[in-house]
Structure formats: C-alpha cells, structure tokens
Amino acid sequence: MERCKRVYFKQFVARTKIKLEDLIGLMEEVEPRLHLSYWDNLGMNKEKLVKVILVDACFIVELFWRFFYAEWTDYDLDTMSKPWLSTNIRLDLLLLENQVPFFLLEKVYKASFPPQGHIPSFLELSIKYSEHYNTQELEPNFTISHFTDLLRTFNLQPSNTLPQRYYQHISRIQSATELLEAGVTFQVNHTSKCKLGLHFSRGCLRIPEIEIVDTTEILYLNMVALEQCHYPYSSYITDYISVMDFLINTKNDVDILVQKKIVVNRLGDNDAVAKLCNSLLKNVSIVSTNSLYFDLHTGLDAFCKNWWRKRKATLKRDYCNTTWRTLATFAAIVILFLTLVQAVTSVWQVVTS
Numbered sequence: 001m002e003r004c005k006r007v008y009f010k011q012f013v014a015r016t017k018i019k020l021e022d023l024i025g026l027m028e029e030v031e032p033r034l035h036l037s038y039w040d041n042l043g044m045n046k047e048k049l050v051k052v053i054l055v056d057a058c059f060i061v062e063l064f065w066r067f068f069y070a071e072w073t074d075y076d077l078d079t080m081s082k083p084w085l086s087t088n089i090r091l092d093l094l095l096l097e098n099q100v101p102f103f104l105l106e107k108v109y110k111a112s113f114p115p116q117g118h119i120p121s122f123l124e125l126s127i128k129y130s131e132h133y134n135t136q137e138l139e140p141n142f143t144i145s146h147f148t149d150l151l152r153t154f155n156l157q158p159s160n161t162l163p164q165r166y167y168q169h170i171s172r173i174q175s176a177t178e179l180l181e182a183g184v185t186f187q188v189n190h191t192s193k194c195k196l197g198l199h200f201s202r203g204c205l206r207i208p209e210i211e212i213v214d215t216t217e218i219l220y221l222n223m224v225a226l227e228q229c230h231y232p233y234s235s236y237i238t239d240y241i242s243v244m245d246f247l248i249n250t251k252n253d254v255d256i257l258v259q260k261k262i263v264v265n266r267l268g269d270n271d272a273v274a275k276l277c278n279s280l281l282k283n284v285s286i287v288s289t290n291s292l293y294f295d296l297h298t299g300l301d302a303f304c305k306n307w308w309r310k311r312k313a314t315l316k317r318d319y320c321n322t323t324w325r326t327l328a329t330f331a332a333i334v335i336l337f338l339t340l341v342q343a344v345t346s347v348w349q350v351v352t353s
Helices: 002-016 020-036 046-069 074-078 083-092 102-111 122-129 147-155 176-181 216-230 236-247 251-259 270-279 291-304 307-319 323-352
Strands: 185-188 199-201 204-207 210-212 263-265
Touching: 002 046, 020 046, 020 102, 046 102, 046 122, 102 122, 122 147, 147 216, 147 236, 176 185, 176 251, 176 291, 199 291, 216 236, 216 270, 236 270, 236 291, 251 263, 251 270, 263 270
Parallel strands: 185 204, 210 263
Antiparallel strands: 199 204
16 A cells, blocks of 8 residues: 555646645645644654655545546556455545544645636545445535544434433433333334434334444444544434444344344344444443433333333234234134133023022
C-alpha cells in the first residue's frame, strides 16, 4: 500500500497540476489544527507527520475522484481492480485509528481545482465511494469529522427524528427466547431503512433486517469506540448494540431471529453470531439511553409480566404450533369434554335412581 500511495500521489500532482510547494504550504498552514486532531504525535516529528498525512490525503482524494468518475488507469487494472484489495482498502479507511481529518481532505481537494466551474463536493465523492453503507440514501447535507463519523451518520436516523436522551440506562430486556415464551411475536420492520428503528406495539416487536458478515464486528466496534470518545451523550449506535445484546444471549435467540428473517447470517454459524453480539460492549461505559429504546424496554417488560399472555403463549407454542397438533389438541379437548359429560350423566343416573 505504501508503494500504491506514492504512485497515486504522483499521479494526483500530475493530473491536477498543483505545485508541490503549494501542497506543502497548505499542510504547514493547517499543521497546528492537524496536530490537535491526534492524541499524540504518532511517533513522528513535525516534518515527518506533514509528509505522511499529505501523501495519505492525496491518495484518498485521487482514489475517490477515480471512483466517482470511473477514471481508472492501467495501473489500477493491475492493482486496485482486485476485489480483495479494494474491499480491504474501503474497510481500512473506516477504522478509527486510520482517520485523516475531513477538513484537511476538503482543503487538499479544493486546492487542486481552479475556482471557476462546478465540481462535486468532496462529501459527495465520499458518499459515492461508501455507497454500500449508505442504506438510507442520505444526501450530502450534513457535516462529518472523518470517515468513521460518516459510517456512523449512515446508520443514524435523520437528525430531526433522533429520539431524546434519558440519563439512565436500561437494566435488562428479555432475550428473544424469553419474549417468544411470553407471547411476543417478531417481524421484520420493512418500513424503516434505518437499522436502529426497533418498535414494539400490540405484542409485536418489529426489528429492521440486519446482515451479519465478516466485517460486521469491526465496523460496529469502531462506531462504538467513536461514540465513547466523541459522542458519549449521543451514543445511538451503542444503544442499538445494547438492545441487540439483550435480545441475543444464546444460539437459540439467533435461531429465532434468523427464522423470522430479521437476522441474515452470512457467518454460517448462529452460535458465532451470539458470541459476536455479546462481545461488542466489553469495557464500554453507557451513561444514557435514547427515549425510543427506553419506551421499548418499558413496553416489553409490562407485556411479559401479564400472566394470561404467558399461559396463552405456552398453550399456542406447546399444543397449537402446527395444524396437526392443533387438531389433535382440539380432539383431545372434545374427548375430555365428552368423557366428563358421560361421567356426570352416570353419576346423575345413580343419584336419581
């Protein structure tokens, strides 16, 4: 990748005809702000840091430009066209530890074009490059700090519909198995493009489909880490993972959600999904919960405490879960009723004789 970055850097300079000294001047201008974006100096002096970040920034801008306009070179056909490499680069750019501040990428992007004429914003290029994760088809009308922040934004509800926060956390939500035993039904929430849109009403818990793939764990871990650092009081992704962690404790819970087509398991092993969900919140501090999930918790808890619903759910699960079993149960009840009638009739005849 280091060789690939240098190749892209040289081709970026050649394509945009920007002077190298102008790029260096831009980097030196933003260096104080750039330095504040990182925890430390990354083991580099000022000159080394500027050089490394500059090459990375130009590589990213050039990559996104080529992807947006499909302007691939012969070099790309030999390298970047390989699916395993392009997939790993896209994933690597989303890791919190690898972020280049977005303000710097925008400055490099704008500096490489003449002021006249219309060009798409760098946010438009970024959304296009990451369109696989943009399941809500968000338009470029928001601000981000970097690409991990972009990934989190893709997974949030629109800002005007984000629920309020309660400064307390949910102590417990019953697992999928427990909810099913209490009479709760599960459905895929097809009306919500946002994965966070869980709703409970009239005994039905509606959950948007979630696909579990090889990269699911690392993507959610990075979003949680981002919220722990920068959004501790707006941790909507952490809220969602917390609820899913409650719902999924064992392989049986995953089995239920897979059967209901809520979980699409690309890992192949339902036990692996359960372990994944139970590992995402290790060493995570939760200081608040959004009102939507708090209401979800309250509704489910009240439903599960209803004695009659539990008995009805048990009857349906154990005796009426198939057509034949329902018929057999009904026949047994009829036979029991007729036997009882016969016994009462016999006793009545003895008493009255």
